[in-house]
Amino acid sequence: MTIDVSPLTFEHLPGALGIGVAEPRLSWKTAAPPQWRQTGYELEAVRDGRPAQTVRVAGDESVLVGWPFAPLRSRERVTVRVRVSGDDGTVSVWSPWSAVEAGLLRPDDWVASAVGPAWAEEEEALRRPPRVRRSFDIASPVARARLYVTAHGLYEVEINGRRVGDDALSPGWTVYGERLRYYTYDVTEHLGVGSNAIGSWLSDGWYRGRLGFHGGYPNLYGSDIGLIAQLEIEHVDGTRTLLATDASWEVAPSPVLTTGLYEGERYDARLQRADWATADGSEWSPVRALPVDHRTLIAPEGPPVRCTEELAPVAVTASASGGWILDFGQNISGRLRIDVLADEGRVITLRHAEVLQGGELYTRPLRGAEATDVLIADGSPLVWEPRFTIHGFRYAEITGWPGEISPGSVVARVYHTDMERTGWFESSDPLLNRLHENIRWSMRDNFVDIPTDCPQRDERLGWTGDLQVFAPAASFLYDCSGMLRSWLRDVAVEQLPDGTVPWYVPVIPGGDEWTPIRPGAAWGDVAALTPWTLYRQFGDAQILRDQYDSARRWVDLVARLAGPSRLWNTGFQLGDWLDPAAPPNDPADATTDRYLVATAYFAWSSLHLSKAAAVLGRTEEAAAYARLSAEVTEAFRAEYIADSGLLTSDAQTAYALAIEFELAADRDERERWGSRLAELVRAGGNRIATGFAGTPLITDALTRSGHVDVAYDLLLERECPSWMYTVLSGGTTTWERWDSLLPDGTVNPGGMTSFNHFALGAVADWIHRTVGGLAPAEPGYRTIAFAPRPGGGLSFARTAHETPYGRAAIEWSLDDAMLRVEVTVPTGTTGVVSLPAGEVVEVGPGTHELTCRIPDGALV
Numbered sequence: 001m002t003i004d005v006s007p008l009t010f011e012h013l014p015g016a017l018g019i020g021v022a023e024p025r026l027s028w029k030t031a032a033p034p035q036w037r038q039t040g041y042e043l044e045a046v047r048d049g050r051p052a053q054t055v056r057v058a059g060d061e062s063v064l065v066g067w068p069f070a071p072l073r074s075r076e077r078v079t080v081r082v083r084v085s086g087d088d089g090t091v092s093v094w095s096p097w098s099a100v101e102a103g104l105l106r107p108d109d110w111v112a113s114a115v116g117p118a119w120a121e122e123e124e125a126l127r128r129p130p131r132v133r134r135s136f137d138i139a140s141p142v143a144r145a146r147l148y149v150t151a152h153g154l155y156e157v158e159i160n161g162r163r164v165g166d167d168a169l170s171p172g173w174t175v176y177g178e179r180l181r182y183y184t185y186d187v188t189e190h191l192g193v194g195s196n197a198i199g200s201w202l203s204d205g206w207y208r209g210r211l212g213f214h215g216g217y218p219n220l221y222g223s224d225i226g227l228i229a230q231l232e233i234e235h236v237d238g239t240r241t242l243l244a245t246d247a248s249w250e251v252a253p254s255p256v257l258t259t260g261l262y263e264g265e266r267y268d269a270r271l272q273r274a275d276w277a278t279a280d281g282s283e284w285s286p287v288r289a290l291p292v293d294h295r296t297l298i299a300p301e302g303p304p305v306r307c308t309e310e311l312a313p314v315a316v317t318a319s320a321s322g323g324w325i326l327d328f329g330q331n332i333s334g335r336l337r338i339d340v341l342a343d344e345g346r347v348i349t350l351r352h353a354e355v356l357q358g359g360e361l362y363t364r365p366l367r368g369a370e371a372t373d374v375l376i377a378d379g380s381p382l383v384w385e386p387r388f389t390i391h392g393f394r395y396a397e398i399t400g401w402p403g404e405i406s407p408g409s410v411v412a413r414v415y416h417t418d419m420e421r422t423g424w425f426e427s428s429d430p431l432l433n434r435l436h437e438n439i440r441w442s443m444r445d446n447f448v449d450i451p452t453d454c455p456q457r458d459e460r461l462g463w464t465g466d467l468q469v470f471a472p473a474a475s476f477l478y479d480c481s482g483m484l485r486s487w488l489r490d491v492a493v494e495q496l497p498d499g500t501v502p503w504y505v506p507v508i509p510g511g512d513e514w515t516p517i518r519p520g521a522a523w524g525d526v527a528a529l530t531p532w533t534l535y536r537q538f539g540d541a542q543i544l545r546d547q548y549d550s551a552r553r554w555v556d557l558v559a560r561l562a563g564p565s566r567l568w569n570t571g572f573q574l575g576d577w578l579d580p581a582a583p584p585n586d587p588a589d590a591t592t593d594r595y596l597v598a599t600a601y602f603a604w605s606s607l608h609l610s611k612a613a614a615v616l617g618r619t620e621e622a623a624a625y626a627r628l629s630a631e632v633t634e635a636f637r638a639e640y641i642a643d644s645g646l647l648t649s650d651a652q653t654a655y656a657l658a659i660e661f662e663l664a665a666d667r668d669e670r671e672r673w674g675s676r677l678a679e680l681v682r683a684g685g686n687r688i689a690t691g692f693a694g695t696p697l698i699t700d701a702l703t704r705s706g707h708v709d710v711a712y713d714l715l716l717e718r719e720c721p722s723w724m725y726t727v728l729s730g731g732t733t734t735w736e737r738w739d740s741l742l743p744d745g746t747v748n749p750g751g752m753t754s755f756n757h758f759a760l761g762a763v764a765d766w767i768h769r770t771v772g773g774l775a776p777a778e779p780g781y782r783t784i785a786f787a788p789r790p791g792g793g794l795s796f797a798r799t800a801h802e803t804p805y806g807r808a809a810i811e812w813s814l815d816d817a818m819l820r821v822e823v824t825v826p827t828g829t830t831g832v833v834s835l836p837a838g839e840v841v842e843v844g845p846g847t848h849e850l851t852c853r854i855p856d857g858a859l860v
Contacts, residue, residue: 003032003092008080010100011064012301012482012538014420018103018148018184020299022071025064025542028082028095029806030827034846037087038062038828044094045069047078062828063539063780063804072102074109075146075232103184103299104148104230110294112244114152116202116226117251118288123223126210126263129153129388131254132227132287133199133277136243141236142191149229150182150297152222154205154388157229159190159198161274167304168415169390172449173206174486175493175506176221180296181486182228183304191233198243199277200227203259203388210260212508215368216458220508228292245289252283256387262369262458264352265386269378270344302482305449306418307334310411319360323349323399328412331394331733331756333445333455335373337385339409340401344379348400352393354456354755355747361397365740365753368458390415392445392456392756394732416444419478422802425764425772428795432716432767434727439761442733443474446758450487450506454736454754461504462487465523465574466759469696471530473764475537476801484534485543491527492550499557501527501550518572519557521598522693527554528605532612539780539804544612552621555609558602559628566628566635568602569595576653579691580721580738584750590691592653596640597693600657603632607662633663645672652680653694659701674705681710686717688738696762703770703789711770712792715763723763734761772799773810773821777832780804786823787834788812790854805829817854822847 010016010024030038040058047053047069055068062084072078079097104110117130147164149157150171157164164185171181202225203209210216226245233241255271273279314329336350350373353361363371371391375384396412398405425436446452450462451474467474467484474480491505501524502517509515528551534543562568574587575594582589610625640648640658647654655677657663664670680689681702690698702711718724721738729741736754740747747753769775773788781803788797790812798811806826813820824847825831831843837852 001033001036001090003030003036003084003086003090005030005082005084005092005095007096008082008098010098012479012485012540014303016098016100017186018299019100020103020105020301022073022102022105023067024072024100025066026080026082027063027065027804030062030084030092031806032086032092032827032845034844036090036827038084039087040085042083042085043068043080044082045078045080047076060828064542072100072105074102074105077101101184103182104297107294107297110230110292110297111242112228112230112292113246113289114224114226114228114292115245115247115249115251115287115289116152116224118286121223123219126258126260127204128253129201129203129256129259130225130251131199131201131276132245132249132251133197133284134243134249135195135197135278138191138193138196138233138241140239141193142188142233143236144234145186145188145191146232147185147187147229148182148232149185149227150180151200151202151207151225151227152176153207153225154203155227156201156387157198158200158277159187160192160196161277162190164190167306169205169305169388169449172305173506175490176207176296178296178493179298179490181300182297183300187231197277198231200229201254201256201387202227203256205261205388210262212510213367213458214511216262217509224290226290247287247289249287249289250284251287252281252285259386259388261389261460262371263389264370264372264374264391265389266374267384267386268376269382269384270376272378300482301486302480303418305415307413307415308418308444309414311414312407312411316405319397321360323397324401324405325356325359325361326396326398326405326410328394328396329732330441331392331445332412332414332441333390333392333416333448334412334414335386335389335391336396337383337411337413338375339381339383340377341381342377342379342402344377346377346400346402348375348377348398350374351397352391353395354393355741356395357747361395362747365747365755366457367751369456371456385413390448390455392454414444415448417447417449417480417483419447419480419483420802421477422479423477423768424800425767425797427771427797429716429792431724431727432794435723436764436767438727438731438733439473439758439764440477442756442758442761443470443477445733445756447474447478447480447483451484453759454756456756457754461508462506463504463523464491464501464526465503465520465577465692466757468522468526468530469692469762470758471533472537473762473768474758475534476765476768479802481534481538481540481543484530485546488531488543488547488550492547495527495550495553499553500524501554519561520572520574521568521601523574524554525601525605527551528609532608535612535615536776536779539782541615544615548612548616551605551609551612555606555625555628558605562599562602562632566602566632567595567639568598573598574692576691576693578737579653579694580688582691587691587752590653591649591651591689592694593640593649596636596647596649596654597657599632599636599639600661600663603629603636603663604661606632636663637665645669646676647673650676650680651689652677652698653690655680656690656694656697656701659705660697671705674702674707677701677705678707678710681714685719686710686713686722687719688714688721688723692759695760696765699763699766699770703766708770708789708791711766716792731755734758768799768801772797773812774799774801774808781808782829784808784825784829784831785834786810786821786831788821789836790814790819803829818851819854820849820851822849
């Protein structure tokens with residue numbers, strides 16, 4: 001019998017260098033024969049060169065188990081391995097050793113200042129970014145060296161002319177005044193005995209760059225810019241060297257003339273030299289060193305932004321305006337890398353857009369985002385890519401290029417948070433497969449350190465409602481646990497004292513529409529619903545614990561606003577935002593009563609707060625919030641159910657909410673509402689008639705109420721508005737509006753016309769669970785629900801998810817009315833297979849095949 005154990009992982013991080021907790025939880029995956037069951041495990045740790053310490057634990061847990069050793073000290077490195085034992089007495093071989101190393105866990109571990117330019121700058125202008133540097137000597141051989149670094153702005157560090165790390169746009173975007181993320185790098189191999197040099201490029205980034213609508217707002221977190229770094233060296237002889245950013249550093253303007261996340265980057269290659277960190281020059285002057293509140297410095301909880309893919313153009317054509325138009329075949333977030341030899345002083349301009357119109361870039365949907373990069377050549381061969389900007393685009397226009405663009409000379413580099421992919425889906429319908437890929441791409445393009453609404457225009461904000469509805473799909477497709485856990489902490493930080501959750505996090509000024517911050521249903525409910533989503537997906541109750549106070553404050557606020565009536569029927573609401581029937585100038589004026597939406601969400605969030613309290617052992621609070629949810633449900637029913645038994649808002653979103661938020665008194669009422677919902681969908685020609693509140697729920701509501709056939713028809717409808725319309729229109733991502741591209745091929749003239757929004761791709765969650773048939777039946781997939789519902793003319797579908805315990809998968813095929821289902825259950829879990837004929841089978845780890853004949857009339 002062979003039992004294999006994977007290397008240990010720590011918390012939710014793909015790497016454990018510079019971890020920010022002293023007692024990181026441990027996880028591993030086991031591959032064992034189907035009959036084997038874990039009954040215990042043994043952990044072994046080596047630290048400080050002392051003999052290994054071994055801890056034995058009885059139990060079957062293998063996900064996020066507690067750290068059983070003494071807490072880590074700042075900078076301490078420990079290697080750990082695990083082996084498991086089974087109910088039959090067998091013991092696995094030891095896993096490979098895994099290393100975990102603490103970052104700087106205490107504020108007093110830091111001494112670094114923020115160092116940047118001392119010269120005067122125009123605070124409202126697009127300022128030229130600086131570089132900072134420091135030369136130093138190393139007297140004896142290096143055993144280990146770590147660089148702990150962050151910035152006011154963005155940074156890229158070099159040591160002895162070599163780039164440190166491969167991350168981009170670091171340290172990312174957090175609420176800097178409360179939480180400034182730092183990264184830890186192993187730079188041992190960068191250093192040598194003798195003369196050394198460290199230097200960093202800097203840019204404004206989110207810290208002081210111009211952000212937001214209506215021309216944007218600069219200096220939101222400060223008007224300074226600066227590097228905050230500590231290089232800590234352990235020598236072979238046992239001595240230590242500390243080099244921190246302080247007044248001894250130097251600063252000079254960089255070859256980057258201007259750069260902004262919206263504006264793009266201008267770079268003059270004539271000003272660059274490889275030895276810039278050590279070269280003499282009159283442009284270098286002492287830095288200004290500013291104090292830093294070291295209490296705000298935090299280690300990352302998820303992976304950084306990186307380039308994860310490169311795309312070659314699928315077409316290069318000459319434009320009528322004299323440039324080259326490049327089509328990369330896919331709408332992405334990223335930037336271009338060019339390989340060019342051009343005369344000194346030649347200006348090469350790169351412009352970006354999501355769509356073409358009349359054969360040229362169509363940039364109106366970018367609003368105030370210029371999305372333009374400029375290279376001034378120096379006469380030598382150059383491989384150049386902007387450092388500190390990012391664009392949302394499928395198409396690029398290049399002007400000033402010498403001659404024709406040859407293959408390989410221009411590539412598009414895809415940038416997003418480098419999450420592990422964990423979800424896959426494929427079916428017999430190529431259009432459905434393309435829709436699923438579009439949804440996945442929109443997630444990638446918008447998970448750029450925070451979950452943004454769009455990657456291209458002058459916005460790119462962490463809209464809370466968008467993420468709330470998309471989180472179930474997102475957490476299936478990618479392991480976004482660490483990233484979203486960090487972002488939810490910022491949600492709590494930005495939450496107002498009365499419990500109001502902002503429309504987007506981090507908060508920036510929003511003009512008259514979004515300022516002052518007001519409570520709004522579906523958006524604010526991210527505080528209560530998304531922690532539960534992550535708990536269900538990843539099995540991490542700590543997320544509930546961390547966010548409980550935020551969720552409670554939100555629900556308590558709504559309870560005060562609703563008052564004794566328990567109806568949230570006052571104040572500003574976005575309701576079923578972007579209902580296709582809403583007027584273009586008022587996307588909140590939906591068919592469904594916005595206060596019905598608000599009260600339904602009030603009931604649902606109260607219920608989930610009760611569930612979270614129960615998981616956390618807060619028994620009295622669990623009961624209290626369960627009572628609150630029941631009271632809101634009764635108030636909803638009294639207010640919004642007509643004498644006919646139907647809803648007063650006789651609209652698709654109203655029924656979808658009422659069904660999925662469990663507001664029906666019994667199954668009969670739910671089925672009555674479901675029948676009316678199906679009638680409305682049919683009457684609308686199976687076209688979408690829902691917005692942000694209804695669209696994520698409608699296919700589930702139809703399925704739950706016995707109309708999965710109508711759900712398939714809605715999903716696969718081809719006429720606008722529909723999901724497949726976007727695919728048939730050439731979309732490679734999901735859109736903000738169903739008709740962002742009009743049937744005549746022109747771009748929607750509205751002010752909100754993005755071709756890359758993930759919210760309406762929330763239907764992927766239903767695709768995974770219902771078409772594919774794979775979902776967690778218990779938190780973290782300890783029990784896995786396999787429940788495919790074939791339909792829509794599909795002859796097969798396959799779905800897989802990398803659960804915390806290992807790969808779970810299902811594949812079904814349909815031949816006439818005979819259904820064959822194959823499921824794969826990872827070690828440590830149980831599968832429950834529900835077949836359309838009504839049979840329910842419990843299966844253990846391993847691969848299992850089941851067949852059934854679908855009853856007459858049951859195939860949809």
